Amino acid sequence: MAYTIEKRKDIGILLSSLSILVALTVSILAASGMIALYGEDVGIVLKAIFKGSFGSMSALIDTLIKATPILLTGLATIVAFRAKVWNIGQEGQLYAGAMGATFVILTFPDLNLPAVIHIPFLLFASMISGAIWGGIPGYLKARYNVNEIIVTVMLNYIIQYLCTFLLNGPWQEPGSYYYNTVKFPESTFLPLLFDTRLHLGFLIALLTAFLIYFLIWKMKLGFEIRARGDNPIAANYKGINTQRVTLITMLLSGAIAGLAGGVEILGIHHKLIWGFSSGFGFTGILICLLGRSHPLGVVIASIFFGALHNGSSAMQIYSEIPRSFVNLIMGLIIVMMLFWEAVFKYRLRRIENVS
Amino acid sequence: MLVDFLQSGLIISVLATAVRMGTILLLAALGELIVERAGVLNLSVEGMMLSGAFGGFLGAYYTNSLWLGVLSAIIAGLLVSALFGLLAVILQIDQTVSGLTVNIFAAGLTFYLYRTLFPNVGAANIPALKPFSKFQIPYLSDIPIIGKILFSQYALSYIAFFMMLLVAFYLYRTKSGLILRTLGENPRAVDMKGINVTRYRFFAVLFGGMMAGLAGAFITLASVGIFVADITSGRGWLAIAIVIFGDWKPVKILWASLFFGFIDAMQMQLQALGVQLPFQLFLAMPYILTTVAVFLARKRSGAPLALGVHYVRE
């Protein structure tokens, strides 16, 4: 009896879920193995992580705060990846957003607007800035078919240098040695929720998640985005202007990433400070892949990631394992997810010998 | 101002640095050239270089031998590329997604291992080793000006030049190279000759990994002697752009690499000279230039026709 390996037509929900389960299991086992190799007690470490992430109200708040920016960048990535437009520039667009809001604040310091007008205005400014920074590669791709991956990555570096220049120059707080602006006026502070440290940004992010869901699955534009991603040829035949979709996708994606930047500085730091983003943009890509390019998945993944990040601080108290362990596990999970989903696409089939 | 610059002998220093920076990029770009010529788009070059940089540092640090460090850098790059090859070539997962994922994973793994093996590192006690010193080619390095620029480089630069010649020869003069090039244009043609497309592409990917690892070693083991996070600062992406800008041809890639190296070198010198422009502008130069380069190259005809497309036998 001979066997042959053939590719399935479709993987189906059951096998897809199974592959995710296997991926997570293998990752957890690997993680436990690494912890053990470190000489640490797996149980203690895992407990510490949990305690640090969900163990108390304070921990939970911190988790949600950490989840906010990456939830937004993850959503930004969804919009692009669903169209198979490979936006790797969320980090730069996030910076653009933060800088855009900063620009408005610093240029009009005596606005004296009530917060309820000032804040949306600033967030809008950050969205516009992010959209511009995303629109550049979007236009180049749509019109000239220039590789958006390279351009977005390059723009990441360029804008961060621009930011450094500004923070060390015209935007620097007078008399300060550090790379930061003056503190923003109180009317720009994102209000806190329920008397905790959790700022409005989290709700904004959740709202955005819902809006993205609505966009992708309930709106005509979302329909065209998905069509372009899944079958650009048929999309073309059926009247969808795929180039227009490409550009709009990048504008939107950039806008949401920009929003993440605005939210982060208006909610946490209240000034533009160097290093305010610890790779939120890139983490967003990770989150999107983990969350299977779906808003619900991204919400879960971002909270999961925020939890791990928080928990890793606690983990440091109880063990010697470095914080970057968390990043590694997240990376491992995605690799496993890709791997197992692909493996489950194949199956063994018996073939009868032909005499 | 400019006259001072030209007369000060700085220009020699700049050009020498240009060669050094350029050959780092050249190594990675040559590796990616082979991979893309075989039809595979590997976006994890940055991750592979970083792995090589770290692996090289690690190897040299523990064995006290720089060349063993180079070897471990190559192995590190090889392992990361093997993961990419498994996902993208063997399992035929989308090449873009595979490359980005492996990039993220390699970066995470590298940083984790660094923190694990060197805990509690601060600016004061950063682990360092004695890096390579420049190798002066006898007689040739005494030639005025050119001698300093071309013949007083690190050994790895000479290796890079040699690899360029080797890659060019391989691609255009060997049977295997012809097969590789055909793989990138029309894999079916290769399949019909009874050659295993998957295997060939996988080995091409591995070569790319080794070269990227080597490039990474160059960064940590020559002139710097330390490893820090993001020491590669996007050079992997520059390498990918150089392949495009060099129209997928070895000689053009050489010039493109040297040019980018020159920009890098200029940026360092201009800062030192106190030129009245923000230094960040110079730091950003390579990236600005890359963006311009890919825009100019948008009509480049050298892209392998089957690049990025999985081969499925009909």
Place this chain on the structure above:
Amino acid sequence: MNSEVDSPLLSVENLCKSFGKFVANDHVSFDIEKGQIQCLLGENGAGKSTLAKCIYGASKPDSGRIIFKGQEVTFSSPRDAIRQGIGMVHQHFVLSEPMNAVENIIVGEESTGAILNLEKETIKIQNLCDQYGVTFDLSLPVSQLSVGQQQWIEILKALYVGVDLLLLDEPTAVLTPQEVDRLFAVISKMTAEGISVLLITHKLHEVMEISKKVTVLRRGKTIATVETKNSSKASLAKLLVGKNFDFKVNKVKVKLSTPVLEIENLSVLRDNQTLAVNQLSLTVHGGEILGLAGVSGNGQSELFDALVGVRQAENGEIRLSGEVINNCSPAEISNKGMASVPQDRLKQGLVGNFSVKENLILGVHNNKPYCSGGVLNWKTIMDYSQDAISNFDIRTMGPEQKVEQLSGGNLQKVILARELSHSVKALIASSPTRGLDINASYYVYSRFLELLKIKAGILLISEDLEELFNIADRIAVIYNGSILGEYSIEDASTEKIGLLMAGVK
């Protein structure tokens, strides 16, 4: 040289090959002599390509024997076959465009050695060219060569290794008349050198011009192998298409109305910038089905693309109910009442990953009532989908099922449901029943007939003559990009149409 007992070079005995239930080759038997040109004649679907694949090693027959040079052979791959002496030149070339002829020919050949000696190889190939009287610049990249020259490279691949039998699959499909002459001259030289050539074709004049014998296939069976000198185009045409069909569909003649689709002197380029549609003119009236017969490759897909707006018209005019639609976008043309059923369902007509209901609105998703203010009205879409599913008898688990899971027949029903649910002035259908079983096919026909009642017109592009005779009111034949001739259904006969399809006016 044993020429007294002339055993054939190749003998195919009772070769059978099926794909699932579909029998592609049914006890095919014929011989090919040494140093001879033989034609394999048949329509699309007759089984020529399957047979060819078995002979040149790409496929294993289910049963039967192939005897080559006196011995029974089984080939494990085309590589294996070519080493034993049988080579194939495909209709669609397998060339690396930026590389030159020499590189394309020698890639992967063991005889070249690890380090290439391009000069030596070039000389060797140049000699082959001289031997057959072909001249062109071997150093030019393939992309700069004419189609005829590219084809010569494919032939050279086999000659370089050295074959005794060369199969050519529809070699003249994309050649100009001059290139055809050159090809035939080369083939004659080959046979003079002792190489046999099996020419797979549907063109009768070629058969008459160059072959010594011709084997006719129809619906998987060998109908006959005859000496060309004893045949005529008419006799071959009859063998080719068989008897006249019985009309199975009850077609009521609908009174024709004004033209709904007018194509005037249309010219369209292929991707490689050659002319696919060449000054083509056709008119489809309301209430009629105009069948467009022709072997694939004569410009049908480019015509389709131009009509739906995906390809530019270089010349000429297309009018839909009098309105010029040449340079309109696909969305505009669709909205003006042009419905289309493409040849490749999953590639051109549907998004496989989308659900049934999503595919049902693809192309009209911009219009009320499905969309207002940019928001899709899923309730309305769901209702419409459920109606469509029941109206069009789409066998699916529901509107949410991913379309790529459906069978071919149901895929087509989804497309039909989508295209026919909105006001239609003209419908262009390309091979609409390809791959469908009888029931699904008849369902498609019934839907087409209903369209006629509302005075829409249908352009039915098809390679299936039976289908055309069943439901078309007129049959035009496309050949080399223009209309070679046209008959009303009363005047048409399979012989007449077959001749036109084969290029005979």
